[in-house]
Amino acid sequence: MAEKQVNSQLEQFSYDDGIVRKFFFATVLWGAVAFLVGVIIALQMANWKFNFGLQWITFGRLRPLHTNAAIFAFAGNAVFAGIYYSSQRLLKARMFSDLLSCIHFWGWQLIIVSAALTLPFGITVGKEYAELEWPIDIGITVIWVVFAVNFFGTIFRRRERHIYVAIWFYIATIVTVAILHIVNSINLPVSIWKSYPIYAGVQDALVQWWYGHNAVAFFLTTPFLGLMYYFMPKAAGKPVYSYRLSIVHFWALVFLYIWAGPHHLLYTSLPDWAQTLGSVFSVVLIAPSWGGMINGLLTLRGAWHRVREEPVLKFFVAGVTFYGMSTFEGPMMSIKSVNLLAHYTDWIIAHVHGGALGWNGFMTFGMLYWLVPKLWKTKLYSTALANAHFWLGLFGIVLYMLSMWAAGITQGLMLRGLDPTGHLLYPDFVETVTKIAPLFWIRLIGGLMFFTGFLLMIYNLIKSISGAEAAEAVVHSEPRLSPAPAIGVKPGESPHRIIEGLPAIFTVLTVVAVLVASAMSLLPALLSEDLVEANPAFKPYSALELQGRDLYVREGCYLCHSQMIRPTHAETLRYGPASLSQESMYDHPFQWGSKRTGPDLARVGGKYPDLWHFRHMMDPREVVANSIMPTYPWLYSQKTDFGVLQKKLSVMKSIGVPYTAEEIEKAEPNAREQAKRIAEGLSASGVNVDIADKEIVALISYLQKLGRDYRNMTAAPGGAK
Template identity: 70%
Template sequence: MSAEQSGSSTAVETPASGVMERFSYDDRIVRQFILATLVWGFVALLLGVFIASQLADWRLNFGISWLTFGRMRPLHTNAAVFAFAGNGIFAGIYYSMQRLLKTRMYSDLLSKIHFWGWQAIIVSAAITLPLGFTIGKEYAELEWPISIAITVIWVVFAVNFFQTIFKRRERHIYVAIWFYIATVITVALLHIINTIQVPVSLWKSYPIYAGVQDALVQWWYGHNAVAFVLTTPFLGLMYYFLPKAAEKPVYSYRLSIIHFWSLVFIYIWAGPHHLLYTALPDWAQTLGMVFSIMLWAPSWGGMINGLLTLRGAWHRVRTEPILKFFVAGLTFYGMATFEGPLLSIKSVSGIAHYTDWIIAHVHGGTLGWNGFIIFAMVYWMVPRLWKTELYSVRLANVHFWTGFLGTLVYIISMWVAGITQGLMWRAVDGTGRLVYPDFLETVLKIVPLYYVRAIGGGLYLVGFVIMLYNIYKTVRSAPADLKDDVVSAPRLTRNTIENLGKTPHRMLEGLPVVFSVLTLVAVGVGTMIEIVPTFLAADYVEANPLLKPYTGLQLHGRDLYVREGCYLCHSQMIRPIPSETLRYGEYSRAQESMYDRPFQWGSKRTGPDLARVGGKYPDLWHYRHMMDPREVSPGSIMPAYPWMYRDKTDFAIIQKKLKVMKSLGVPYTEVEVRFAEQQAREEAKLIADQLVAQGAPKGTEEKEIIALIAYLQRMGQDFKKGLIQ
C-alpha cells in the first residue's frame, strides 16, 4: 500500500502484476454523510418554507432581528447548497469513488475530519448568519474565520480524494471521477479567490475587491458555485447511480468526453450574465452572454446521455421510484439549462433580472435536479448500506409525486410572478409615463403568488418528511452488525503504452494528475481572461478625486445595511433601460460603487432599487419607515427593524474600519482616521437633532438607526451633485 501511495503523479504503481488484494470499503462514512444530508435537508427546506411565508405575510418576521428575512435567507441558501446538497455530494462521492477505483478511501481519519469539520462549519453558519455576521455576498456570506475553516476542510477532502485516486486498482478513471475532479479543483479556486477578506474584528471583514471588481469576482464565484457544486458533482453522481439503478450501460462514452470538457471550459466564463445592463464593462457582459448560450448544448449532453442510458428500462420507470426521480431530475436539469441561456440573452434579462423568474429558475434546478438526484441516490444506497430492504416503495412513490407537484407549483407560480412584475415595471404609456409608478403596486399584485409558492415549497417539504419516515423505518430494520464487506481486486500494474489505451483521451484517463492539470487549465482560461483585466481597474473605473469615501458613520451604517441583508431585496444598480431610468433616475455608473466593499448591487428587487434613494425622502421618513414600513408606505411587505432603535452604535469600531479601508487604498486622511469616532458621534448628533426638529423623539444619536439613515441619505448623492458624469 505504501508503495502505491508514494507512486509518482503519473500513477506509476507497483511493478507486481495481477496480485489479488483483499480490502473493504469505508461505508460507515457514507452512512454518516447520508444522515447529515437528511438532517440538513430538512432544515434547509423548513427554512425555505419559512422565508417564503415571510414574503407572503410580513408579520412572520415577528420583529425579531435573528428571525428576519434578511438574516434567514442566507441561512436557507447556505443550508440548501452547502449542507443539504454538500453532504449529499460527499455521500455519493465517498460511496461511488471507492467502488469505481476499487480501493478504500486513502485515510479514514481524513474522512472523519472532513465529515465532522463540515458539520461544524454548518453549525457555525447556523449560529453566525442569524446573528448578522455576514460578508454580504450571496452564497459566500460566511465570515472570515468560517471561510478559512471551509478552505482547510476542503483541502482535507482534496488530499483524501486525490490520494484515493493514486492508490486505485482500476487503471482508468470513469467519467464520474472526471466530474468529481473538476468539482474538487474548481470549488477550491472559486472559494479562495472570492473570499479574500481583510478582518476588522473577529466577525467583520472587508473584501479586497471593491465595486465593479467585487461584482465580477462575486458572480464569477456565484455562477460557478452553481456549476461546480450543483452541476458537475451531480452529473458525476448521475453517471454512477443512474446506470447502477437502471442496470444499463452508459449510452455514449464519446458524448461524455465532449460534454465534460466543453462544460468545464465554457461554464466558468458565464458569470457576467448575472450582471447584464449593470456598470460592468460591456465586453465582459457580452462574454457572459455568449458563453451562456454556448453552454446550452454541453449541459444537455449530460441530460441526453442520462436519459438515453435508460433505453430499455423505461417500463421500469412506472414502478420504480428511484428511476422516476432520475428521469424527472434530468428533465428539470434540461429545463433549467435551457432557461439559463435564455435568461442570459440581454433583452430577456432586461425583463427577468431582479424578478421572481430568477427564483423560479434556481428552484427548478435545486428542487427538481439536485433534490431529486439526491433522493434517488439515498433510496438506492440506504438499503445497500444498511443491508436491508427499503421499508416502503409505495411511500417512495408518494414522495416522488408530492415532490414533483410541489416543484411544479413552486416554479410556475414564480414564473407568473416574475413575468408579471417584470412587465409591470416596464409598462410605459403613450405620454411617456410609467403605468405603474408605485413600486408597491407591482409587489402587491404578486403577493397572492407568494402564498402559492409557499404551498409548493410546503408540498416539497411534506414529500421530504415522508422520505425521512421511510428511511427511518428502513434503518430501524437494519441488522445490528454493519461490517464493511470484504472485496478483492488485482493490484494495479505499472502504466505502459499498451495498457493505457489507444486513444489520447483513453490514455489521459489513466493519468489522473495530467487530467487534473488539464481541468485546471480549462477552468483557468476563462477565469484569467475575465477577471484579470478588471483587476487593472484603472482602465474601467477612472480615479475621480471629487469623490469622497463614506464618512465613518455612513460606512458603519452601510455595514448595518449589509448585516440586515437589505441587499437580498433591494438592488443598488439602475440599468440603462428607459422604464428604469424613468422610475429611479439616471443609470448607475461604475464610479458610484468604487468605495463599496462589498458591492451591494443586489440580484433581486422585492423592494425598489435604492441606488439614488439618498435625499429622496426626509430623515424622518426613514426613521418612521424602518420602525414600521406600513406607517409611511401602506401595504408594504417589508419587515420592521425595531432593534435598530434600541441597540447602540459601536462608535469605537469605526476607527478600525477606516484603518482597514485606508490600508485597502481608500483615500481617508490621517486626521479622518484619528478622529473617526469623534467625527462619527458629531455626525450622528447632527442627524438626531434634525430628526427632533422634524418631530422624532429625543436621544436617538447613539442608536443604530441614525447610522443607517446616514448611509441611506448618502446613496446616489455623488451623482446627484454632478461629481460623476
C-alpha cells in the same frame, strides 16, 4: 485497517461505508433544516409579520441561512455521500485515510453549525453564497483540502487503471471549488466576526459572480453529473449511452462554464463587452449541459418500463429532466433582451428552484432511496410512500415554478410599463408588489408540498433503517496496479484513454482549463482602463455612514433591494440616471443586489427627509401603504458601535479607500458629531427621544449618502455629463 497484502499479486481490502452512512444522515438532517427555513421565509414573503418581530429570524438574515443550508449543507453532504460511496468502488480502493474521512465529515458539520450560529446574528460578508465570515472561510478551505487529500490519495492507491467519467467530474469539482472559494473570499478582517472583501464595486461584482455562477456549476452541477454517471447506470442496469459524448461534454462544460458569470451583471455598469461575453458563453453552454442530460436519459433505453415501478429511477429521470430545462432556461435568461425583463424578479427565483429542488433535490432523493438497501441489511420500507414523495415533490416544484414565473414576468412588465406619452404606468413600486403578493402564497403551498414529500421520505427511511444492521463490509481481492503507468491505447481506442490512465495529468489539464478560462474572463475586465474612471466627485463613506452600511449588510437589505439603476428609459424615470461604476468604487463589498422585492436604492439619498426613514424603518406601512417590508424596531434600541470605527477605516484604507490619517484618527468623534446632527434634525421635526447613539441614525446616514455624490456632481456647474 482492512488492507493487507496476501501475496505479491492480490491485495485484500474493503470499502468504508460507515462514512457514507454518516454523510447520508447529515444530508437528511440538513435537508430538513434547509427546506424548513425555505418554507419560513416563503411565509415571510407572503406576510411580513411572520418574523414575530425577532431580528434573528427576519428575512434578510434567514435567507442566507436558507441558501447556505440548501447548497453547502444539504447538497454538500449529499455530494460527499455519493462521492465516498462511488469513488471507492470505481477506484477499487478504500478511502485513502479513515481519519481524514472522519475529519472531513465532522469538520464540514462544524462549518455548517458555525454558519447556522452566525448568520442569524447578522454576521455576514454580504456576498451571496459567500456570506460566511473569514474564520469559517478558513475552516472551509482546510476541510476542503482534507477532502482533496483523501480523494486524490484514494486515486493514487487505486486498483483500477483508468478513471471513470464520474471521477472526472469529481476531480473538476474538487479543484475548481477550491479556486473559486479562495479567490472570492479574500477578505481583510476588522475583528473576529467582521471583514471586508479586498475587491470593491464593479470588480467585486465581477469576482463575486464568477464565483456565484461557478458555485452553481461546480458545487451543484459537476458533482451531481458525476453522481448521475454512477447511480443512473447502476440503478437502471444499463450501460452509459455514449463514452464519446462524456468526453466532449465534460471538457466543454469545464472550460465554458467559467466564462458565463457576467450574465448576472447584464445592464449594469460592467463594461458592455464583458457583459456580452457572459451572454454568449451562457448560450454556448446549452449543448455541453444537454450532453449530460442525453447521456443520462438515453442510458435508460430499454429500461423505461422500470421507471414506472422504481421510485429511484423516477427521481433520476425527473431530476435529469429538470437539469435539461434549467440549462436551457438559464442561457435564454442570459440573452440581453430576456434578461432585461427577468433580472431582479421572481423569475430568477423560479429558475434556481427548478435547479435546486428539481435537479439537486431529486437526484439526491433517488440516490438516498437507492443507497438504503446497500448500506443496511434491509429493504425500502414502502415503495408506495416513495412514489407519493415523488408526486408531491414534483407537483410542489411545478406549483413553485409556475407561481414564480408568473410573479416575475408580471412584476417585470409592470416595472417597465409606459403609457403612450412615455410615463410610467405603475409609478409606485409597491403597486407591483401588491399585485404579485397572492402568488407568494401559491409558492408557499408549492414549497410545503415539496417539504411534505421530504418528510414522507424521512419516515420511510427511518422505518427502513430502524432495527436494521449496517451492511457488512465485503472483503475484495484485487491485484495492485503496477507502478509503471501504461501509456498508450489499444487499437480503436480514443486517445483520451491515455489521460484517463494518468489522473495527475488529467487533474492538471482540468486546472489549466479552469484557470485559463478564469484568467481570460476576469483579467481583461479587471485590468481594463474603462472599468472605473477615477472621479473626485465620488467620495468615501464617512465613519458613521460606513457603520450604517455595515448595518445594511447585517440586515441583508441587499437581498430585497438593488443598488444598480439599469440603463433603460423606465429605470431612469423611476430612479434617476443609470448608475455609474464610480458610484460603487468604495463599496467593499458591492451591494448591487440580485432581487428587487423593494425598489432600487442607488439614489435614495436625499429623496426623503431623515424623518421619513426614521418612521419607515419603525413601520414601513406608516409611509408606504401596503408595503410588505418587515419592521426593524431593534435599530431604535441597539447602540451604534462607535469604538470600532477607527479600525474599520484603517482596514478600508489598506484595501484602497483613500481616507486621510486625520479621518481615521478622528473616526469616532466625527461619527458622533454626524450622529448628533442627524438626531438634532429629527428632534426638531418632533422625535422626542434621544437617539444619537442608536443604530437607526447610522443607517439613516448611510441611506442619505446613497447617490448624494452623483447629485452634487450633476448639480455643480459643468458637472453634468
